[in-house]
Amino acid sequence: MSDPFVVVGADAAGLSAASKFRREAPDREVVVFEKGRWISYAYCGMPYFIAGYVDRMSNLLSLSPSEVDERGIDLQRGHEVVAVDPDAKRVTVETADGDRFERAYGDLLVATGARATTGPFDVRGVDGAFTLHDMDAAAAIDAYVAEPDAYDPARADVSAVDRERVDRNAAMPAPETAAVVGGGYVGVEVAEALTERGLDVHVFHRSGHLLSPFGETVGNRVEAALEAEGVTVHTNAPVDALVGDGRIEAIEVGAGGGEAPERVPVDMAVVGVGIRPNTDLLDGTGVDLGPGEAIRVDDHGRTSLPDVYAAGDCATARHAVTGEPDWVPLGLTANRAGRAIGATVAGNPTPVGDIAGTAAVKAFDAEAARVGILDRDEAEAAGFDPVSETVTAGSRSGYYPGAAETDVTLVADRDTGRLLGGSIVGTDRAAVRIDTLATAIEADMTVSEVERLDLAYAPPFSPVWDPILVAAKVLNGTLDD
């Protein structure tokens, strides 16, 4: 009897791996250690819970602990793996009760995820200041936003929730003005959510346009979509400090150029300036790290340590355009890599798949998406000579009601014509169109090949020349010059 497949972390990657392994190797043992109480929740759904689009927190759970048990997976919550000995192939586990023990593994998957960074701020101990990187924070924000007499405790209907924290936030007076620090996709989603809850929302973003990885066209249009719904967007506005004694009272924005910082009074702040991979567990093991200080893995999710895999937000993945490891922590990547590693460990070697950096975000009625390499510097660093064009085209035939302006940006390599990246923003079926570009990028298509794609034409859904085809035509014209 071989040693078990040990998985560290019970979220998307970890439980996908354990479930797939269990199905493919029903006679072998799999143990999942999770340091917290939460498992398998929809991280990406938290803003929509806060917005009130989702009534019950339990709706965000994919799997309950009992469902995991029923799958034949030995799930140990409140068990933190604190050390790995790759030579002895053992992990050291500390329980929430203070016990400490070692466990041998046959194969090990590190799926420890990522944690929110807060830049120069410490939100701990400041009432009304939050990061949004776990369900307890989502429950606390949801409670804090509500008037004390209007809060419905049934919304946080999961036993794992930190009830004391929820109750404390629910008891505070509801905020009226919120600062969202960071205009990435979580920031944009939280801005929508808090606006839906009736707050006056200010978004502060360090650089010149929101959603930096989506490019300027998308950033500007999403900014307009937020402002149309009453959000105040501050660009080139790095936040220096959260101000407040006990409860937050203001944020200070660095004006730069020697001017005095601006102080914006708020009674709530959500800080979403970034995340970083949780790799402390492997400190001292000599494991190779990659971009973003994430655990570097090969095309089967293997780390540089024997029989140790990594997947999800703590691990790299190979980028389809560059062929090099990259760190783009997103949900599908975690699920897919976990599933592939589960199969591989079970004896059916399965590649984890490339990433294309595909991402989508909603801002009220605007839908935005991006894929591949959009940034000029990033493209040049990867050895390309990027050429870019942006077009505005209709989402439907011009005569069909509901046709909406859709902006498409395509980036290609001048020498080869290869498609490197793209973005799409609009209000009518805009985001899902990015999948066409993701597929073209993974197939190493040129812009000429994209221009000749036989995409669907039907007046209610697309004009004769789909916005993607229009963009490809224009970029091809530029490449031919």
Next chain:
Amino acid sequence: MSDPFVVVGADAAGLSAASKFRREAPDREVVVFEKGRWISYAYCGMPYFIAGYVDRMSNLLSLSPSEVDERGIDLQRGHEVVAVDPDAKRVTVETADGDRFERAYGDLLVATGARATTGPFDVRGVDGAFTLHDMDAAAAIDAYVAEPDAYDPARADVSAVDRERVDRNAAMPAPETAAVVGGGYVGVEVAEALTERGLDVHVFHRSGHLLSPFGETVGNRVEAALEAEGVTVHTNAPVDALVGDGRIEAIEVGAGGGEAPERVPVDMAVVGVGIRPNTDLLDGTGVDLGPGEAIRVDDHGRTSLPDVYAAGDCATARHAVTGEPDWVPLGLTANRAGRAIGATVAGNPTPVGDIAGTAAVKAFDAEAARVGILDRDEAEAAGFDPVSETVTAGSRSGYYPGAAETDVTLVADRDTGRLLGGSIVGTDRAAVRIDTLATAIEADMTVSEVERLDLAYAPPFSPVWDPILVAAKVLNGTLDD
């Protein structure tokens, strides 16, 4: 000075070719002969005009004759090309005024389109019976459907319209019950349109499910969508005859099996049982024909006659899956091939591009689309061993409001795993997702490669595993067995 580029037909293919040629060869002459009065209209928009979604017929025109003139194109309406002499490189033209003359060409493009077939029926001379294959028919239907005192003549606001026919139809009492003969996409769209106009609509389809080229899953779901809005769908119901003296009174449906035909009283019928390519012009020239008796062309749109091209609904195109000529008359194909031929004739050889048979259709709130080869017999005839799976998956994360069941069918070749075709039907952003499959098919992807695509995940638009990925996973599992 060389002889002009002569184009026969002033619709999508013909005018795309002339316009592109004019831009790329500004010093050479281009003449477009069009036998009728209409040019460059949105064939696919006619059902939506009838439905009332489009207020004015002029909205369906892409280009007016004067705009064509402004492009420097010599457009001759009312000029029918009646013969081609490929040896002498001359065409014979008859004008609406009865004149007849010859014209030399340097290159010739035949873009004569297709015409509606009516099966065993003759709709001419039967009031209330129509085919829908030109704008005069659309205007007549629109007028016939209205109550005489409620018809707004400004809806047919194009000088080319057959005003006498419109007036005659407007003067007749409005119909109450309509038969739509043929359940292809035009039939489905007309059924929706007439229902929107208040009619009691019956659709009669020869085979067991609507939208035969879309497969059974789509057909059945579109049938349900139509019936939910009050349309009565008759499948396995071949129509034998239109009955009526002067005005239509009923249709007769063959019951088969020796039973008496069913007679359904109607006061309107729209027959949409198929179209066939207009190739009479080349009779006697010895030109090669291909599937559907369409003019066979190569990858640059060249026919078997020297310097004679063909494009649009009268021509074949190469199918991306089989690599063989096929006949799938659709709007993008016509526009794209015309544009490419215009460039080629101007001295910049440009392939017309493959087709993938991509098509989409709307039926009230249902959206359906298809691509590639879905039919088992068709796949086998092309040398494949087809394996198919159909899944039902959510269009959004399950907790996100508006998530809707989306049915995806994928077909692959058992030996190679290559994706051969697919269909998608649902109510939430379903149709545009077909473009992902069209791109995968044109890239010759396997189902394994599709399963590992990095498609966008964002709760409002797609679950972690997009319906396409779910289908690929399931089909891959079947292929592995």
